[in-house]
Structures are given as structure tokens and as C-alpha cells.
Amino acid sequence: LHIDNYGYRAPWYLEAKTERMLQLKGERESYGDFKDRAYGNFKDISHSSSGYRSHGSFKYRVRKSPKWFAVAQSLIAERKNRILAKLEWEAANLERQKKYSLTVALTELEKRLKEDVLKPKLKPTHGLLTGVLYSADKPSAIIDRSIVHKGDTIHGVTVVKIHKDKVGFDKNGKKWEQKVQQTPEAYWK
Structure with missing residues (x-):
């Protein structure tokens, strides 16, 4: 209409x-x-x-x-x-x-x-290793919500080597290895 x-x-x-x-x-x-x-x-x-x-x-x-x-x-x-x-x-x-x-x-x-x-x-944790992303050519790790590679420095600690289940660190000549979700060593402080 x-x-x-x-x-x-x-x-x-x-x-x-x-x-x-x-x-x-x-x-x-x-x-x-x-x-x-x-x-x-x-x-x-x-x-x-x-x-x-x-x-x-x-x-x-x-x-x-x-x-x-x-x-x-x-x-x-x-x-x-x-x-x-x-x-x-x-x-x-x-x-x-x-x-x-x-x-x-x-x-x-x-x-x-x-x-x-x-x-x-939550208490801030320095050096908490949350996970490892492993590959043969360029492995990486997740530390304190940051992705790091071999040779990177975080909180004054250098990443020496990344394995499949652990990461090697160096701080002022002191070396140690830390597994995933392991309590951080005293070296991080």
C-alpha cells in the first residue's frame, strides 16, 4: 500500500x-x-x-x-x-x-x-626457569617471563648452555645448572 x-x-x-x-x-x-x-x-x-x-x-x-x-x-x-x-x-x-x-x-x-x-x-623470584624450548639449531628458555637464548644476560646472569631439561648459567665465574621449575639458586641474588 x-x-x-x-x-x-x-x-x-x-x-x-x-x-x-x-x-x-x-x-x-x-x-x-x-x-x-x-x-x-x-x-x-x-x-x-x-x-x-x-x-x-x-x-x-x-x-x-x-x-x-x-x-x-x-x-x-x-x-x-x-x-x-x-x-x-x-x-x-x-x-x-x-x-x-x-x-x-x-x-x-x-x-x-x-x-x-x-x-x-607473590614474592618476585629472580631466576625461575619456567620452561625450555629446545631445538638443535637455536634452543631457548623462559626465565621470569622472558625468552632467552645462549649468551643472553638476565638479572646479571649469563645463559651458558640450554639442554633439553635444564639450563647452564654463569655469574662472575660461578657456574651452575638449573632444572625446569626448580627453586632458583642463591647465585641469582
Whole structure:
């Protein structure tokens, strides 16, 4: 349906059918009296008695009677109500989400933050060997969340050799080997 100023546009066959039914009931005059209508003009209408399309000269006829205007207004109101109902539902949904985030989610976050603050702080460990990434050409090790290779220095300690399960270190001429997840030697301090 196309909304117009005073009514709506309908396809020609629906118009002709409705017009013919009104003629049979006696509520409308014949197709020739289009001038006497008080609700607007019709554009490019073929004045045939059947009202059907006559070789392309018949275009869509615009209904501008109060009855058709009321139909169009009811369709507009129905669509408007559907849109408003959807908007009201969306607003209610947003309100539920807001309430949830303020009551449940916020209290849960507050609880987690308090737990994190109350947790004992981990002592920083210098020289904790977390893992070994071994390969024949360029092995590497993970020490204190840093990746190191042979010859690199971390916390003043030089990496001498990386084996499959342990790493050799040197600090000021003192050499030692440390396995993965082993407590760091006193040399790291």
C-alpha cells in the first residue's frame, strides 16, 4: 500500500472490483461521474465502463473517499502501534540489563576485586626457569617471563648452555645448572 494525502493507492484490479461492488449496491454512480467527488481528483483515468485496464491507458486510481482514508489511517495506526510495542520491549530489555548489571554483575565484580586485594602478594623470584624450548639449531628458555637464548644476560646472569631439561648459567665465574621449575639458586641474588 502506498500512503497518499487523503487515502492510499491500490492496484487497478482491486479498485475496479471495489467500485463495481459499490455500484451494484447502489452506493456509487457510474464510472463517468468523477467530477462530483469532494475528495480529490483522479489522474489519467480511462472512462471505460468495466474499469479494467484498457491497453495501457489506465493507471492506478487514487481513492480519496472518507472510507478509504479511514482504512489508510487504521493501517498507519496499526503499524505505528507495532513499532511502539517493539520500542517499548527494547526499552524494557535495556532496563532489565541495567538492573542486572547494577545488582548482580557489579556486586560480583566488587567481590572479585576484594578477593584480589586480599590475596597474598607473590614474592618476585629472580631466576625461575619456567620452561625450555629446545631445538638443535637455536634452543631457548623462559626465565621470569622472558625468552632467552645462549649468551643472553638476565638479572646479571649469563645463559651458558640450554639442554633439553635444564639450563647452564654463569655469574662472575660461578657456574651452575638449573632444572625446569626448580627453586632458583642463591647465585641469582
